[in-house]
Amino acid sequence: MKPLSRRRFLKGALNGGAVTVALPLLDVFLGDNGTAFADGTPIPLRFGTWSWGLGMSEAVFVPRKTGADFDLPEEIAALAPVRQHINLYTNFHVFKDDAPNLCHHSGWVVLRSGIAPMTRENRPGETIDVSVARRLGNATRFRSLSATATGDARDSFSYEGGSSVNTPEWSPLRLYQRLFGEDFQNPNAGTFTPDPKVMVRKSALSAVMEESRKLEKVLGTADRQRLDQYFTGLRDLERRFDLQMTRPEPREACALPPAPEDLPTGLDADLVSKRHRMMTDLLLMAVACDQTRVFNMFYASAFSATTRPGYDKPHHTATHEEAVDPELGYQPNTSWYTRRAMEEWAYYVRALADFREGDGSLLDNAFIYATTDQSFAKTHSIEGIPLFSAGTAGGRVKTGLHIDGAGTPGCRLGYTAQRLMGLDIESWGGKSNTTSSEIGEILA
């Protein structure tokens, strides 16, 4: 038996023994928005994303009026109940420069990572939620959470770069088990008993890392980076173990939901809607219970294959093959799909607004960034791609506005969002997408 080992375990255990984890000062500073729960606990800031597929029918999507009290053309009529909580951004551009226009791919990749991809397999940079989670995610059990309403684990707009994708939860039941299963510590429970195994787990991690570091000697550069990433993940585990040994702060809006039924696979619009709402409810409850402060909800993929009962073309096929009705001025079935998406966006925003926190709602303490992959999908256009935001980020953002981007980079919204979340960045995006210009009209 190596005495060194025991000493290392004890050292780890002692570190772990300091069970009240002091957050780094910067995180505390940036993570609070000045508002407080009834008991005086500061309310943290949250960042969320939402995505829908295949853009819009401009003629019936873009309001005529900009600024406050904007009109709601028929394709976005479903947003009426949440208009005061959102901003709509139109006439913003995504630039590909010398990169190819990868259909249904370039648009969302630029808006999420700031960089135009060179190939379909290429995932440049890291996505905005990952950058924000580095700042906001350290105080919660999950740095970030992703869920998809498509039932397909491959549908994710969240990645750390290269081949490292944050896999979304794709079934309501699985999401429930992950969030509220055995490891869930109810912040409102009267008692708190830390599991003695957690302390051992934490001390054991250093052993894994030290021994496994030897692997680096036999790996090439690219594989060494993958191993380094693995160790980063293990260090994050240490952080989580610390949290498990810390009594959680009470959260007034947190209530353990019942386990959901599981749903069949399939992309029928009604089924997708049901899945989206179940997963939204679970995901947002996890936010209300402070299990995460960064969350991604994926309504439809870029090549959205959602189907409409009685119509033979899935959404993506319809965008290309359906004629623009000369009288209506848009593609009726394609627009039907977009309207369904807007109903779900409204549901998501409403659900955030319905969680009470302090004097306001969860939405008041969040900023939500919503994107799509094309502007006019029929021609694979990415110019004038629409975006939404929701929430005031703790009173820092004005809502209820329609902003005309005048052809400036869509990345301005992502840049603004990151600044709001406390990221100290001077600019964001690559080449023509680079911006250091916040969307000042929305800042309070």
Added chain:
Amino acid sequence: MSINNRLSAARRKLILPLLLLGSLAACQPESVDLAESGQGATPLRARMLTAEQYANTIAGVFGGDISAGILPPIPPMDRTDGLLASGAAFVGATSDQISQVQLAAAAVAEKVVDEDHRDFLLPCRPESPAAADPACARLFLADAGLLLTRRPLAEARLAELVSLANYAAGGTGSFHDGLALALEVILISPEFLFIVEQSESDPRRPGEARLDAYSLASRLSFLLWNAPPDAALLAAAGRGELHSEAGLNAAVDRLLESPRLADGVRAFFDDMLAFDEFHSLAKDPGVYPAVTGATLEQAREQTLLTVVDHLLNENADYRDLFTTKKTFMSMQLAPVYGVPAGEGWTPHRFAQDSPRMGLLTHVSFLAANSHPVRSSPTLRGRAVRELFLCQRVPDAPPDVDFTALEEAEGALTARERLEVHSTNPSCAGCHRLMDPLGLALENFDGAGIHRDSENGAPLDISGDLDGVAFDTIPGLAAALRDHPALSSCLVNRLYAYGTGGPVSRLRDRDSLDWLEQRFAANGHRFRALLRDLATSQAFRAVRPE
């Protein structure tokens, strides 16, 4: 245009005699003497276990009831050069993924030591269940570590784990809880999650490198069983036997003769056929009420049963998979095929006058490469090119004018609708490679159910595959069966699958050509191809990346 349809005349000349030779040699498979070049080698790889390999490992080491109910904490792989398995050489694990790895590790470890399993899975009983027992912990951890990390644990590592088990037993007041925590450490270590290959100098080829014996054992076992090496293979590696021709041949033959070979072959074809699509595949119940999720799962199973039976049990020509009338039928699938069936899976032969023959007419292929509400000649044609011929069809250009497609709205058949593809130059280049193949399968709707007409209009299923014309399904099947790229594609995919990453068209060309010649000369017998690959120099020799 990156479509790989460029077999040179010279290559055709080479292959034709080999095809003939193959048919002659079929009586005596595996007896063909073609020498490998001696230059073949592949790079070292660090592959993440696939979800199935994770489950197979836990089941193999601790039993199926331990792996059941544990969802492998493995992210989806990017399909790379046609294979998810090749994506495993590049996929990374995010912090979120690692937390799932830890949860799965804890769940496995807890089950292994629970009261239902400890008596079977632990090689010893502790002196007291409430206290540390270093000797017993060491016995268990040495065995588990060997099987889980696919090589013996270094003494320092083992000592560390035993020390942890002791410490944890003290902290928890339970020998078994302590042992479980040490086992967790193995299950979250990168040595378990990644198949990290290591090299050593090759005494038979001075200046060159080869896989070390344990790395070779893993390559062999994951290729042939889709599972980690068992104790016997690890022991053979430990004794250095895998570095001798006789020892390697004996080990490979044992793996090939095991019933577990079927698991390996299924896994390979499940990957090559892109059957991961079935995880999210669904058909519109309003349009196809007979085709539920369970039906689709059985369709996938039907094809895999057919492949395994054809290639392993019958040791038949790979190419005949595309023309064979033989398959398996279940009660759930029978209505979709319009045939009777008994309980469970039973062998089935499509009637002579049935339009069904070969994999292209299986419900699995037809349904997976269709839309939820209708068939797609384009998706099917693309799948034939990409899955079976290893050709790559580029994405649609971004600036396509779709007006013509709209005008086809009133068309009755897919052929009429897709006619615009051939009249529009920006579409025609790629669609003429895809559509004719898919149109030839228009007798099957989006769920793979047979139909004589579409919207009351008769179907014209004529077309051609790279110069070979056909006007019937047997004609299409024969054209694909005899396409020269069919065999080379299989060889290419299997080589990538076995060596753990995409092939290099430049550096692996000789090895691929050699394997393809052997394959042809052996009458396209898959078992012989597996053996050739597993015992080849390219499989075990290492070159710099």
